[in-house]
Amino acid sequence: MAETIEKKVVKKPSEPLLSKRRKKFVIDPLSDDNPITIQVLGICSALAVTTQLKPTLVMALSVTFVMIFSSLFISLLRNLIPTRVRIIVQLAIIASLVSLVNEVLHAYAFDVYKQLSVFVGLIITNCIVMGRLEAFAMGNKPYDSMLDAFGSAMGYSWIIIAVAFFRELLGSGKLFGFAVFDTIGWSTFPTNGLMVSPVGAFIILGLIIWVQRAKMGYVEQH
Amino acid sequence: MELINIGIKSIFIENMIFAYFLGMCSYLAVSKKVSTAFGLGLAVIFVLLFTVPVNWLLDEYVLKEGALAKWMPAALGDFTEINLSFLQFIMFIATIAAMVQLVEMVIEKFSPALYGSLGIFLPLIAVNCAILGSSLFMAQRDYSLAEATVFGFGSGIGWFLAIIAISAFREKLKYSNVPDGLKGLGITMLITGLMGIAFMSFMGISI
Amino acid sequence: MQRSNTYIIIFSLVLTIILGGLLSLASVGLRPAQKIAEELSAKRQILSAVMEVDPNANVLPIFDERISSVVIDSEGNLIESDEKGNPVDAANVDLEKQFKLAPEERMFPVFMFHEEGDPENITAYIFAFYGNGLWDNIWGYVALETDMNTIAGAVFDHAGETPGLGARITEQQIEDRYKGKNIFNDQGELVSVDMLKSENNPPNALDEHNINGLSGATITAKGVNKMLENYFRYYLPYIEKIKGKDKKIARSLN
Numbered sequence: 001m002a003e004t005i006e007k008k009v010v011k012k013p014s015e016p017l018l019s020k021r022r023k024k025f026v027i028d029p030l031s032d033d034n035p036i037t038i039q040v041l042g043i044c045s046a047l048a049v050t051t052q053l054k055p056t057l058v059m060a061l062s063v064t065f066v067m068i069f070s071s072l073f074i075s076l077l078r079n080l081i082p083t084r085v086r087i088i089v090q091l092a093i094i095a096s097l098v099s100l101v102n103e104v105l106h107a108y109a110f111d112v113y114k115q116l117s118v119f120v121g122l123i124i125t126n127c128i129v130m131g132r133l134e135a136f137a138m139g140n141k142p143y144d145s146m147l148d149a150f151g152s153a154m155g156y157s158w159i160i161i162a163v164a165f166f167r168e169l170l171g172s173g174k175l176f177g178f179a180v181f182d183t184i185g186w187s188t189f190p191t192n193g194l195m196v197s198p199v200g201a202f203i204i205l206g207l208i209i210w211v212q213r214a215k216m217g218y219v220e221q222h
Numbered sequence: 223m224e225l226i227n228i229g230i231k232s233i234f235i236e237n238m239i240f241a242y243f244l245g246m247c248s249y250l251a252v253s254k255k256v257s258t259a260f261g262l263g264l265a266v267i268f269v270l271l272f273t274v275p276v277n278w279l280l281d282e283y284v285l286k287e288g289a290l291a292k293w294m295p296a297a298l299g300d301f302t303e304i305n306l307s308f309l310q311f312i313m314f315i316a317t318i319a320a321m322v323q324l325v326e327m328v329i330e331k332f333s334p335a336l337y338g339s340l341g342i343f344l345p346l347i348a349v350n351c352a353i354l355g356s357s358l359f360m361a362q363r364d365y366s367l368a369e370a371t372v373f374g375f376g377s378g379i380g381w382f383l384a385i386i387a388i389s390a391f392r393e394k395l396k397y398s399n400v401p402d403g404l405k406g407l408g409i410t411m412l413i414t415g416l417m418g419i420a421f422m423s424f425m426g427i428s429i
Numbered sequence: 430m431q432r433s434n435t436y437i438i439i440f441s442l443v444l445t446i447i448l449g450g451l452l453s454l455a456s457v458g459l460r461p462a463q464k465i466a467e468e469l470s471a472k473r474q475i476l477s478a479v480m481e482v483d484p485n486a487n488v489l490p491i492f493d494e495r496i497s498s499v500v501i502d503s504e505g506n507l508i509e510s511d512e513k514g515n516p517v518d519a520a521n522v523d524l525e526k527q528f529k530l531a532p533e534e535r536m537f538p539v540f541m542f543h544e545e546g547d548p549e550n551i552t553a554y555i556f557a558f559y560g561n562g563l564w565d566n567i568w569g570y571v572a573l574e575t576d577m578n579t580i581a582g583a584v585f586d587h588a589g590e591t592p593g594l595g596a597r598i599t600e601q602q603i604e605d606r607y608k609g610k611n612i613f614n615d616q617g618e619l620v621s622v623d624m625l626k627s628e629n630n631p632p633n634a635l636d637e638h639n640i641n642g643l644s645g646a647t648i649t650a651k652g653v654n655k656m657l658e659n660y661f662r663y664y665l666p667y668i669e670k671i672k673g674k675d676k677k678i679a680r681s682l683n
Binding site: 037040041042043044047048087088091092095096098099102103117118121122124125126127130138154194198199200201202203205206207209210211212213214217219222 | 224240241242243244246247248250251279296308309310311313314315316319345348349350351353354358359362380401402403405406407408409412414415416418422
């Protein structure tokens with residue numbers, strides 16, 4: 001993904017490629033302003049695929065791709081899009097990108113495509129994508145918007161990968177389909193069926209949120 | 223019988239929230255008070271009840287392979303080979319956005335109070351994963367029109383039940399002593415997990 | 430930015446045409462690759478009932494060399510063409526569509542695994558299966574040795590069983606439990622092979638017609654049992670025919 005960004009660099013001598021301001025776009029969503037744990041966005045479609053690491057990784061990559069390019073296009077078109085139909089324009093662009101991802105997965109990663117089934121389509125309604133378009137890409141330059149999208153996508157990705165890591169490890173004793181506990185000779189490891197069921201995702205995510213918020217001292221006001 | 227089965231399955235067993243995590247955004251954001259949750263839940267049921275059958279018609283008569291051949295006059299050419307399913311996502315989301323707009327106008331006209339309290343969350347129904355999710359599931363599972371309608375309605379009711387339950391919990395939670403980091407999102411997630419365990423006991427029921 | 434209605438309409442039209450055009454291009458361009466991916470995945474699954482298949486290998490040449498196929502009905506008669514008169518190919522039979530028909534109207538694909546390039550020298554018959562799991566449909570392929578009794582191998586797949594519980598039917602270790610089991614009892618009656626309720630049955634509880642089940646996924650296991658029993662019944666006339674043929678050959682040899 002980093003290569004794609006560099007290609008689109010707008011030459012601007014006054015500001016370095018990764019100035020402090022721009023670094024903030026990428027770093028902030030990783031922890032301080034994480035889209036999932038702090039902003040409470042985009043939990044929808046992602047958790048259902050986190051039973052195993054492999055589909056989760058593909059999902060994270062797909063979301064990153066869709067976010068970066070939808071931000072780029074929306075930002076390029078931001079002065080042309082009529083305000084009254086902007087939501088539907090955003091949806092149309094996201095939906096096209098997602099369809100593209102879906103077609104490519106269908107052709108070149110059929111196994112994962114079958115596993116993810118409808119959840120690729122549900123990237124369209126992932127609130128993070130829409131949220132960043134509305135909040136950032138509609139009012140900022142293309143390169144900045146892409147950085148911002150990249151940051152949010154990474155913030156989202158590491159959370160779902162962390163959830164998937166624990167769910168696959170504790171639920172089926174594997175990582176990327178590799179039987180970890182069998183290999184280290186602990187073949188009687190009691191796998192927890194609850195971890196692979198939806199319940200496991202809620203609980204793991206709840207705990208990750210707790211740890212993260214406790215670490216940074218963020219308290220939600222009622 | 224099959225219809226009742228699909229209804230029960232979509233409400234309890236394959237609950238949009240507890241089994242598929244769909245519609246989590248608004249589920250978490252609008253569940254602080256029972257009254258708003260109630261309104262949003264109704265709106266979701268309403269939108270689902272209409273979008274799923276409408277999307278079924280779209281899928282059956284426009285998008286599927288050979289769908290156009292069912293009604294296009296043969297004189298215009300051979301449509302049996304045409305497969306427009308790559309447009310499925312765009313068409314579904316467009317229908318949903320249009321239906322949401324319609325619901326918004328209806329609510330604004332008949333219940334300004336509800337409109338006021340739902341505020342910015344109404345347009346968000348368009349990006350509620352539960353709506354798009356049901357349409358995609360419906361298409362993937364090859365339901366008939368009647369089955370699709372029941373499925374849409376059932377999914378809506380399931381979602382409605384889930385958000386009412388969690389908002390009732392959260393109203394009570396205000397008076398309990400939750401650790402700082404867990405306040406809000408964290409504790410809601412854990413409670414949802416526990417509710418999911420309760421809903422798991424419906425597993426395997428069929429008529 | 431407030432714009433006139435004309436601008437909005439033109440903007441929407443242009444956007445729709447561009448996006449639609451790009452998507453159509455992508456879809457048309459990728460369709461051949463998608464077809465191949467689907468075909469590969471299906472054929473890989475059929476082959477894995479009788480042999481170890483590397484998930485990344487191109488199995489198409491192996492499939493062409495070592496598999497021949499027929500399509501039969503529930504009476505065991507060969508079906509040459511569908512109702513429209515098009516020739517049928519076992520590899521293209523849509524099992525899900527057939528499953529929705531009454532058993533008498535279904536088409537059943539049977540694949541013969543033979544020595545390389547020698548269709549006469551069959552080593553196993555692979556039968557296709559389809560049924561209901563806990564959440565959604567399950568299907569699979571079971572291979573019988575030429576005695577039409579011993580299971581040579583099995584492979585299962587599912588649309589939406591619980592990961593880690595029912596979804597385990599796709600695991601090699603569980604599929605291997607079927608190997609060597611018999612579908613007919615000593616009296617020659619069809620009894621199929623059943624998964625028992627628990628995972629840790631004492632060895633003396635297991636005989637040649639049952640295997641250890643899936644703990645925590647009894648309903649999926651029951652679905653597999655029912656699927657196997659139903660479909661073996663549909664295949665029974667054909668199985669009897671093949672057996673009869675073998676007997677005739679055996680008699681003529683004596």
